[in-house]
Amino acid sequence: MDAFFVSVEELFDPSLKGKAVVVGGQRHERGVVSAASYEARKFGVHSAMPLRTAAKLCPHATFVDGHPDRYRECSEKVYRVLTSFSPLVEMASIDEAYLDMTGTERLHGRPLHAAHSLHAKMKADTQLNCSIGIGISRLIAKVSSAKAKPNGILWIVPGQEANFLAPLDIRDIPGVGKVTEQKLQGLGIHKVGDLAAFDDSFLEQQLGKWGLALAGKARGEDAGGWFDSEVGADVAAKSISHEHTYNQDTADLQQLESTLMRLSEMVGRRLRESGFHAKTIALKLRYKDFTTIIRAHTLAVPTQLDTEIFEQVRALFRRNWRKGAEVRLLGVHASSFEPQADQGDLLEDSRRQRWQQALSAADRLRDRFGESSVSLATGLKGGFRERTHENPAGLPGKRKSQES
DNA sequence: TCTGGGGTCCTAGGACCC
DNA sequence: TCTGGGGTCCTAGGACCC
Numbered sequence: 001m002d003a004f005f006v007s008v009e010e011l012f013d014p015s016l017k018g019k020a021v022v023v024g025g026q027r028h029e030r031g032v033v034s035a036a037s038y039e040a041r042k043f044g045v046h047s048a049m050p051l052r053t054a055a056k057l058c059p060h061a062t063f064v065d066g067h068p069d070r071y072r073e074c075s076e077k078v079y080r081v082l083t084s085f086s087p088l089v090e091m092a093s094i095d096e097a098y099l100d101m102t103g104t105e106r107l108h109g110r111p112l113h114a115a116h117s118l119h120a121k122m123k124a125d126t127q128l129n130c131s132i133g134i135g136i137s138r139l140i141a142k143v144s145s146a147k148a149k150p151n152g153i154l155w156i157v158p159g160q161e162a163n164f165l166a167p168l169d170i171r172d173i174p175g176v177g178k179v180t181e182q183k184l185q186g187l188g189i190h191k192v193g194d195l196a197a198f199d200d201s202f203l204e205q206q207l208g209k210w211g212l213a214l215a216g217k218a219r220g221e222d223a224g225g226w227f228d229s230e231v232g233a234d235v236a237a238k239s240i241s242h243e244h245t246y247n248q249d250t251a252d253l254q255q256l257e258s259t260l261m262r263l264s265e266m267v268g269r270r271l272r273e274s275g276f277h278a279k280t281i282a283l284k285l286r287y288k289d290f291t292t293i294i295r296a297h298t299l300a301v302p303t304q305l306d307t308e309i310f311e312q313v314r315a316l317f318r319r320n321w322r323k324g325a326e327v328r329l330l331g332v333h334a335s336s337f338e339p340q341a342d343q344g345d346l347l348e349d350s351r352r353q354r355w356q357q358a359l360s361a362a363d364r365l366r367d368r369f370g371e372s373s374v375s376l377a378t379g380l381k382g383g384f385r386e387r388t389h390e391n392p393a394g395l396p397g398k399r400k401s402q403e404s
Numbered sequence: 405t406c407t408g409g410g411g412t413c414c415t416a417g418g419a420c421c422c
Numbered sequence: 423t424c425t426g427g428g429g430t431c432c433t434a435g436g437a438c439c440c
Contacts (some may be wrong), residue, residue, distance in 0.1 A: 004440095022407075034440090047440080053405040066408095068410050093411095093440050177438050209414070210437095243409060280432085290407070296433055329408090336432095412439080421429080 001078065002129040002150045005035035008074050009064050011127060020045075020061040027063045030247055033245055036152060052262035071095075077126045085118050086186050088232035092380045098138055109113035136161065137222030138231075142174055161220025166193030172275035173217055175210070183207065192218050236337075237274065241284075242266040249285030249288045251326045260313050261306075261330040265375065268306035272356075276337040277302035281309055283316040284331030292329075295320050302338045305355050309334065 001007065003021040010016045014035075022045060026036035033054050036045040043058035054061065075094045082089045085108060088100035101114060108114035115132045122130050133145030134155040143165065149156035156164045165173075170192060172182050187206065192359055195203070195218035203211035216222075242263045250256065260283075271278060281303075282296035295316045303309065313332050321327070362374040 030406090035407080048408090050405055050407050053407090056405070096440075173437065179437060237411085238413095239411070241410065245408060282433090292435090296436060298432065331409090410440090412437105413431105414437085415435090417433090419430100419432080421431105 001095040002131055003035055003037055004074075004128070005066060005071060006037045007128050008070050009067070011074075012067075014069065016062060016064070020058050021064060022051070022054050022058070022061045023064050023066050025051050025063065025065055027061075029244060036061075038324060074126060074128065078122070078128070078130075078215050081118070081122050081125050082146060084121070087113065088186070088230075090234075090314075091230045098141060098231050110156050112153070115155070119153060137220075139174070139217060139222040140164070140220065141404050143168070143172055146172065162218070164197075165218060165220060166191065166196075168192045173214065176214070180207065180210070185279075237276070238337070239333060239335040240267055240270045240276070240278070241331060241333035243284060243329055245329045246327070249326035249328050251324050256321075256327060256330065258315070259330050260317060260332065261310050262375070263330065264310035264313055265306045265376060267332050267334050268304060268359065269366075271304035271334060271358065272363060276334075277340045278309075278334035279336035279338055280334070281312040281314045281316075282333040283320070283332075284329065284333060284334070285317070285321065285327060286329035287322075288326040288328055290328065293320065294333075296333075298336065302336070304340075305352065306359055307355060 006016075006021050008360070009021065009023055018039065019037065020040035021037040022033055022040055023036070025031040031047045031051050032284055033045060033047050033051060034056070037045055040054070040058050040061050043061075045058050045061065045320055047055045051063065055063070057282065075091070078095075079089065079091060079097070080334055081101060082097055086099045086101055086104055088102075090098045092098060101108070101111060104114065108117060111134045115134055119130065119132060122128065129151045131145050131148040131151060132153045133141045133148055134153070135141045135142065136156075136158050140156050140161055144154040144156050147168075168191065170176050170184050170189060174185070175191060183206065184190075184195075184396070191200070195215060200212055200215045203215045205211070207214065224377050244259055244263060247258075278299075279302040280296055280298045282294055284292065284294050286292040297316060299308075299312070309332065317330075365374045
């Protein structure tokens with residue numbers, strides 16, 4: 001999709017159309033640009049740029065907060081349009097997808113013809129512009145769709161892959177970022193075509209596994225890892241995390257721990273929703289000067305309980321935080337998902353089960369009355385703090401009426 | 405300029421096991 | 423006395439993507 005977040009915001013507020021628009025937050029806020037309108041891009045604004053920088057480059061821009069729910073909703077509409085063209089659709093992100101059109105020729109005609117129909121139906125059904133790249137692999141489709149922007153269609157005729165890629169900047173290859181670009185430029189490689197002058201083993205020696213894949217890509221080959229898999233095969237998530245950057249750095253222990261509680265609750269909730277139990281819990285801590293550490297702990301028994309996540313993450317925090325040092329960001333990360341194992345400890349199992357019930361009830365309350373309607377006591381700034389300290393593994397009531 | 409939030413994958417070292 | 427080889431699991435950090 002073209003300038004997806006901006007285009008969605010324009011649907012909700014048509015007065016934004018044609019203006020320089022920056023999505024991601026207000027001009028003075030801590031944060032970065034999520035998306036910029038083509039008008040704003042003319043002034044050098046691009047995604048991932050600090051909002052304050054964008055405000056300096058483009059003072060007349062309209063700054064808009066992001067609305068993830070709106071984007072998800074539109075993304076679902078997009079998905080429905082796509083599935084009407086092929087059963088093999090793979091959403092690569094909220095605004096990007098791959099379609100395997102193999103075998104749809106009788107229904108939709110030749111690739112270019114199918115692309116035009118899809119482009120028109122997308123506009124008609126969602127009022128949003130998209131760009132389409134057509135090729136024999138994900139790599140070619142992705143790179144050509146980028147070159148087709150905005151609002152265009154580009155077909156790379158089979159056999160022409162290497163010729164298409166050769167004149168492009170190395171940075172146009174997905175996976176080549178700032179660091180790899182620098183390394184390659186140090187070797188005198190600027191264009192994709194320059195890669196051909198080096199043999200595979202040299203690139204592997206310079207860049208490891210990735211160098212080898214890169215050599216293949218330069219020739220238009222799209223082998224290795226994710227690109228090999230079938231389009232539409234959906235893969236289970238491998239981690240769930242939430243993090244928070246403060247508007248103002250803080251060294252206030254109570255504030256820090258209540259943030260950890262809130263993040264633990266968010267992670268726990270998503271684990272329960274997806275049915276995962278996480279074995280590894282990690283804390284992410286970023287100081288004022290941006291130095292960032294990650295500290296992890298692996299549990300004997302995987303969990304999906306807010307209380308257990310919080311207990312681990314708080315222990316990691318207390319062990320690793322340089323006391324008094326101002327903190328910019330905290331994060332809670334869960335990974336190594338496993339099916340829940342039986343503990344073989346009846347008392348422990350029933351304690352767990354009661355927590356499970358209490359937390360599910362809290363999840364339902366939050367569905368009905370909003371995210372802030374229920375929270376564990378440590379997550380509330382101020383009150384109830386003492387009780388939590390006295391009884392950190394405290395049991396919820398046994399009564400069935402927890403929801404009231 | 406002062407740097408979000410949610411992810412994936414890779415590398416490297418160390419503990420531990422046979 | 424001067425220390426193999428293969429494997430798994432865990433931790434930490436970093437590049438990269440949208």
